[in-house]
Amino acid sequence: MTYKTxxxxxxxxxxxxxxxxxxxxxxxxxxxxxxxxxxxxxxxYDPIALNIMDRLQGPSAAHxxxxxxxxxxxxxxxxxxxRVALEVALPTIGGALLIGxxxxxxxGFGPRWLDNLIVLLLDTVxxxxxxxxxxxxxxxxxxxxxxxxxxxxxxSIPTYGRVVRTQTLALKxxxxxxxxxxxxxxxxxxxxxxxxxxxxxxxxVLASMDxxxxxxxxxxxxxxxxxxxxxxxxxxxILNDGYTLVRNTPWLVIAGGIPLIVTTxxxxxxxxxxxxxxxPKLRKQR
Amino acid sequence: xxxxxxxxxxxxxxxxxxxAQGALRALREVSFTVPKERIVGxxxxxxxxxxxxxxxxxxxxxxxAAIRSGTILFQGEDLLGNTEKRMRxxxxxxxxxxxxxxxxxxxxVLTVGRQMVDIQYRTGISGAAxxxxxxxxxxxxxxxxxxxxxxxxxxxxxxGMRQRIAIAMALMARPGLLIADEPTTALDxxxxxxxxxxxxxxxxxxxxxxLFISHNLGVIAKLCDEVVVMYAGEVVERGSVRSVFHQSIHxxxxxxxxxxxxxxxERTGKLPTxxxxxxxLVSVPxxxxxxxxxxxxxxxxxxxxxxxxxxxxGHGGACHxxxxx
Numbered sequence: 001m002t003y004k005t006x007x008x009x010x011x012x013x014x015x016x017x018x019x020x021x022x023x024x025x026x027x028x029x030x031x032x033x034x035x036x037x038x039x040x041x042x043x044x045y046d047p048i049a050l051n052i053m054d055r056l057q058g059p060s061a062a063h064x065x066x067x068x069x070x071x072x073x074x075x076x077x078x079x080x081x082x083r084v085a086l087e088v089a090l091p092t093i094g095g096a097l098l099i100g101x102x103x104x105x106x107x108g109f110g111p112r113w114l115d116n117l118i119v120l121l122l123d124t125v126x127x128x129x130x131x132x133x134x135x136x137x138x139x140x141x142x143x144x145x146x147x148x149x150x151x152x153x154x155x156s157i158p159t160y161g162r163v164v165r166t167q168t169l170a171l172k173x174x175x176x177x178x179x180x181x182x183x184x185x186x187x188x189x190x191x192x193x194x195x196x197x198x199x200x201x202x203x204x205v206l207a208s209m210d211x212x213x214x215x216x217x218x219x220x221x222x223x224x225x226x227x228x229x230x231x232x233x234x235x236x237x238i239l240n241d242g243y244t245l246v247r248n249t250p251w252l253v254i255a256g257g258i259p260l261i262v263t264t265x266x267x268x269x270x271x272x273x274x275x276x277x278x279x280p281k282l283r284k285q286r
Numbered sequence: 287x288x289x290x291x292x293x294x295x296x297x298x299x300x301x302x303x304x305x306a307q308g309a310l311r312a313l314r315e316v317s318f319t320v321p322k323e324r325i326v327g328x329x330x331x332x333x334x335x336x337x338x339x340x341x342x343x344x345x346x347x348x349x350x351a352a353i354r355s356g357t358i359l360f361q362g363e364d365l366l367g368n369t370e371k372r373m374r375x376x377x378x379x380x381x382x383x384x385x386x387x388x389x390x391x392x393x394x395v396l397t398v399g400r401q402m403v404d405i406q407y408r409t410g411i412s413g414a415a416x417x418x419x420x421x422x423x424x425x426x427x428x429x430x431x432x433x434x435x436x437x438x439x440x441x442x443x444x445x446g447m448r449q450r451i452a453i454a455m456a457l458m459a460r461p462g463l464l465i466a467d468e469p470t471t472a473l474d475x476x477x478x479x480x481x482x483x484x485x486x487x488x489x490x491x492x493x494x495x496x497l498f499i500s501h502n503l504g505v506i507a508k509l510c511d512e513v514v515v516m517y518a519g520e521v522v523e524r525g526s527v528r529s530v531f532h533q534s535i536h537x538x539x540x541x542x543x544x545x546x547x548x549x550x551x552e553r554t555g556k557l558p559t560x561x562x563x564x565x566x567l568v569s570v571p572x573x574x575x576x577x578x579x580x581x582x583x584x585x586x587x588x589x590x591x592x593x594x595x596x597x598x599x600g601h602g603g604a605c606h607x608x609x610x611x
Contacts, residue, residue: 175390181346182385183378183405183455193404197395280395280439 015277022273028266032259036083045073047080048231065255068241074255077233082259084234088149088218089211095153097207100160101199105191107161108168119165122158130155130217131224138226148227152214163206167199201278209271212264219260235260290321292359293495294343294463299356301338301347307568312338314570315356316521318514320463325489325496327510327527329503329542333564335519336499340465343497344381345373361462378405382456386468388448392440398424398451399436405455423454427484446477453484457492464489465497470505478502482509503546507531512600515539518564518575525601535595536603537582574606582607 016022035042050070059066065074107118134151141147171177171194180190219236221227228234235256242252301313313335320326328336341347343358345365358365360381365373385391393401402420403413411419417436424432427450440448449469456464466485470478486509489496500506506513506527513530515523515538523536534540541560562579565571574580577587586606595608 175385175387176393178346179383179385179391179452180393181377182344182383184374184376184408185378185405186374189407194393194396198393201395281441 012274012277016270016273019273019276021269022277025266025268025270025273028262029270032082032263033086035079036086043073043076043079045076047072047076047233059251066249066251068238068252069245072233074238074252077238078235078255078259080233081235081238081256082263084145084228084232085215085218085260085263088145088152089214092149092153092156092214093207093211095149096156096210097160097203099153100157100162101164101203103157104161104164105168105195105199107165109172109187109191109195115165118161122161125154126158128155131220134221135224135226138221143221143226143228145228145232148218148221152217156210156214159210160203160206163202164199167202168195171195171198202275204278205271205275207271208274209268212267215267216260216264290324292319293322293361294320294497295357295359296339296343297357297359299339299342299358300354301335301342302352302354303338303348304350304352305568310567311519311570312351312567313342313519316516316519318521318524320495320497321512322462323489323493323495324512325486325498325510327498327500327506327513328516329500329506329513330516331501331564333518334516336516337467338519339516340383340467340497340499343465344377344383345370378456378461379408379459380461381463381465382459382461384449384452384456384464384466384469387472388445388452388469389472391452392448394440397437397439398443402436402451402455402458405458409459419458420454423458424451426457427451427454427488429454445473446480449473449477449481450484453481453488457488457494460492461494463495463497465499467499468501469498470500470502478505485509503531503543504548515542519567520575520604522576522605523601523603525597526599529597529599529601533597533601535597535601535608536576536605537580537607538576539603541579541581574604 016026050072051067054067065078067073068077103118103122107115130152133155134148137151138147177190177194180194185194215235218227219234219239222234222236223240225240227236230237238256239253239260242249242256246253296319297317299313299316300311303310303312316335316339318326328339330336338347338351341351342353343360343365345368347353353366356366360376365376368376392398396404399417399420402423403416406416406419409416421432421436424435429435429447429450435443440451443451449472453469469485470481473481482505485496485498496509498506498510510527513524513527514521515530515536517538523530523534523539530539531543534543538560545558545560547557560579565575565578571577573586573588573590574583574592577583580587584606590606592604592606592608594602594604596602597608
């Protein structure tokens with residue numbers, strides 16, 4: 001009889017697929033990701049091509065979910081909007097997670113003064129309301145996708161930093177860390193091999209639940225006109241275009257809102273499901 | 287006992303903890319040796335400095351601890367003078383440890399196999415070989431079907447199994463000295479016996495020395511060759527298990543032995559205790575450390591610290607009563 005070592009990632013994936021919530025989350029996320037990746041080929045029309053003659057049409061065979069006030073195909077704009085949403089969410093969360101991870105670990109494991117300094121820094125950033133901070137930055141440098149990414153990333157760092165720091169502090173006094181030391185492990189080794197897997201679980205959950213927040217934030221900023229620049233089809237921008245016309249042509253708001261709601265919800269489901277799966281103790285028995 | 291070569295020799299070791307009240311003198315001039323291929327037990331109440339002592343040996347003291355004086359020689363090498371890098375090389379290869387609570391001693395999110403492979407990172411052998419060795423070690427400590435158990439997480443094992451795994455990990459690199467910090471305290475009595483037997487068997491097989499910390503006199507008597515009795519940060523008596531247990535020379539050792547429920551002959555509703563408590567170690571009183579609780583104290587015990595007196599064959603104690611007329 002042979003036993004194969006199962007890789008941790010495959011174990012987590014197989015558990016996710018068995019959980020209905022996780023499966024649904026993963027499926028929708030896959031659809032959005034697929035749409036974002038292939039948006040250039042699967043959009044029926046150019047999402048920014050104007051066609052004034054066909055403006056504000058209702059759903060039809062030619063335009064499945066109609067057109068907006070400039071005659072742009074809403075379907076194409078929604079698909080392209082998914083790309084914009086992920087374009088903002090992924091680098092934002094990725095960057096915030098990475099920086100937060102490093103800062104949090106240094107704060108948790110390093111000397112007291114460094115801990116105090118980093119916590120002070122994180123708290124300072126955290127004390128700015130994200131939208132106000134974003135408005136201020138946009139007022140200074142003008143609205144653009146990069147501005148949105150940087151602003152949301154910077155304001156997200158404290159969340160990750162604090163979670164990592166707390167986890168690291170709690171783990172540091174654990175006996176198994178002392179046991180590792182007594183086995184001759186160096187500090188970098190303890191951090192990378194023993195702390196990281198313990199911290200990554202909660203962090204992955206946090207990140208997947210944070211993605212909808214970021215997508216909503218981008219949509220909110222775009223809705224306010226502070227996000228992506230006009231021709232770019234963001235879900236928030238579609239909502240913004242649609243809300244003035246909501247009495248006559250409600251499908252614009254619906255078309256912009258539904259993907260936003262579904263994506264937000266499914267990422268949250270995925271996060272919920274991930275939370276039960278990353279902790280080996282909480283995994284359901286096979 | 288003095289005929290055997292010393293593996294670990296501790297001389298006049300004093301360790302302080304910085305506290306808000308002042309320096310807490312946790313260890314004061316502790317001296318003893320661990321001979322090669324022997325099992326030495328350290329016995330004493332909670333708070334007598336056992337854990338501080340082993341933390342000092344592997345140089346993993348809490349940040350507020352300071353070594354005031356003394357030397358720790360391991361195979362002739364002064365551990366206190368070593369760099370952190372050199373200490374890391376020794377830890378886990380020449381000196382390794384088994385901890386008190388097996389439920390806490392493993393990383394909860396990594397499989398046992400992963401952890402056992404990980405601690406072999408210095409060996410330079412292939413991954414598959416490391417895994418084979420891990421499985422062999424598990425078999426060695428009596429875990430059936432080790433290949434399968436390597437893929438399990440620590441929480442899937444019972445306490446006794448986890449302690450066996452901890453012992454397997456500690457012995458993986460065939461260390462010269464195994465420090466066991468109350469390894470059976472968190473286990474029930476039947477498991478305790480099993481672990482003790484396993485340790486003894488492994489010690490013979492691996493020719494290593496064991497420094498065994500416990501407050502269970504029965505376990506010490508069963509397992510150890512020599513015993514060091516500590517009280518409030520000082521060594522009060524040491525010698526072979528036979529002589530210390532049968533011809534104890536220090537009143538504290540005698541009181542401790544009297545408290546062993548196994549020795550009570552008459553039926554009683556109350557377990558014997560030693561009256562009084564450990565003195566405050568921030569301001570250590572001048573005389574004998576045990577004087578307040580000593581049933582046999584004499585006049586000079588209050589004011590003068592007793593010296594060390596040999597009673598022959600490596601057996602000795604720190605007590606004024608041993609001075610003779």
